[in-house]
Amino acid sequence: MAEAPRPRAFALALAVGLVLADSSIVVLALPDIYRELDTSVAGVTWVLVSFNLVMALAAVPAALLARRAGPGRVAAVGLAVFAGAGLACGVADELSTLVLARCVQALGGAAAVTAALELLPATVGSERRAVAVWASAGATGAALGPALGGLLTELVSWQSVFLIQVPVALAAAAPILTVAKHEAATGVLQTELRRTGRPHLWANLALAMVSAAIAAALFLLVLLLIEGWRLTPIGAAIVVTVMPLAAVLGSRIGPLVPSTKARAAAGAILVSGGLAGLAFLPKAEVALTLPPQVLIGIGLSLVLSALTETALSGRAPQAIHGGWTISARHAGVVIGLLALTPIFTADIAEQRQDAIDAGTAVVLDSRVSPLVKIDLAQRIDERLAGEKGKVPTIAPAFEPLPSDPGEREEIVGLREELQDQLDRGATHAFSPSFLLGALLALLALLPIGLSRRVEL
């Protein structure tokens, strides 16, 4: 088993990162899936929700299975199932097939992630290091997911988001196969069930709350960039790359502070502050999302790893308690998605209407002649009808610009004012959801404060 620890450690970290990235990797692909599979917005949301829900439900049973059948076997089989289901997702031509394949993918993922935690101590040399590697890989994967998904969707297709996971999962499974071969089923389930202590309630509760807030940060920011500010998926992917980069910085800061409680508290405060920053954006400019993203990235790295360490510290078996943390995190994501999506959807519809009204008021109150106004109103109405509920790009409604320099200047001014109102509406629509996310992260300080002081 100790023949090749470095490749195996890398493979295990890769497996954890891959599976946990999968909970968010499809975010940027959802608009394309929505169009190609001709489904509803509520339907396409289940591509995301189903995976996280099954992960939340299956993580602890998967950990028990890993203890019973052997973590090497379970991790290898889990990764194979994950890869196979990823292939099915990539070739799915109906939403129901895709959602079913996502559920199977989550089952395989839950097995791989929890079994990986059982394998890591022997691979990296200590339980403490194993937990740190496992938690960091998970945090990095979760942060990288949207950016990777956006790049793949834009450069190749939404199917590639799933298909690319097949060789990666199989590559991660290869070094683990040697462990699986040496394992024999030990039938320790009954023993382990008796020995397993209660999960760390406060740490897991805080994990769920922070994960719901982070889900808000990742998913809503991506939606704001693409649906609100009309960035391309690749443009949005590049912008949200700041978060995983900041998470890397956070993972460097973490080891400097031994107190898990301080790291968890600082992380939750940073996530909350970053989300509040996104809620109070003073202008629709991409650059203004960067400072909040830096705070969220550093914060999520600190808080997720600290809370995971707290939940696992002094508890055995690790895989089962790791399973509880996976359950808590994904339950948090599901709650975050299900709670925030309706609020956000209602807000964007209302704000869109307010913005269109404000923009129309700008045109009506301008000094251009009523005939020009009517012509503009007609073209704006066509743009709005064509966008079917999205925030429209309004510039084409003003083309061609008049040849008279005075009129041209007036029309360009109107175009800018109208677009400004639409940008205001789109940005403002996200504010309540971001604020709610900020509040959730801040409330996580309560269970963090109540959690048993553990200094690793």
Added chain:
Amino acid sequence: MSPALRAQVLVGAAIVSALALVGVYLAAGGSSYAPAKTQDPCQHRAWSNPRGLGEIANQFSNSALDGAACQLGVSRETLARALATPEARERFSERYGVDDEKLARAVRAGLLRAIDDAEDAGALSPFIAGPLRGTIEEIPLDQAIELINNADSILGNVEGLLGPAGSLLEELLP
């Protein structure tokens, strides 16, 4: 630095960073970055020193839209977009349950309010306002909409609307 101090510094730095970010964004107008509020169409819009036919026509259109929108219980802006094309009007009718008769009544009420506003602002002579009111009460919906959308026609071509007497009245426009 002791571990306890490091912990305090980390938490302190997190609090300061979060508060600084939110403070700077709020100071830069983050709490008010929202679409401008539109005016209630039932409240009268002040006519701002109208000079020339173009400006009078603009303000006349706005007053008429306000009056019609107030009667229908929608915003001036929604009604303006609805009256832009027959297709937009059809969508508006379906969405708000407004048939042609109801729309015609509202548009005529809007035009009458615009005449009142123009008269109050001194932009329309009472000699014209009176006969115009009579004419507007009789005109069909499409023509009433045309008058809102192209108020120049009502103010710049009074003769066409009122017949031969209009040419005399036209001279009384300020």
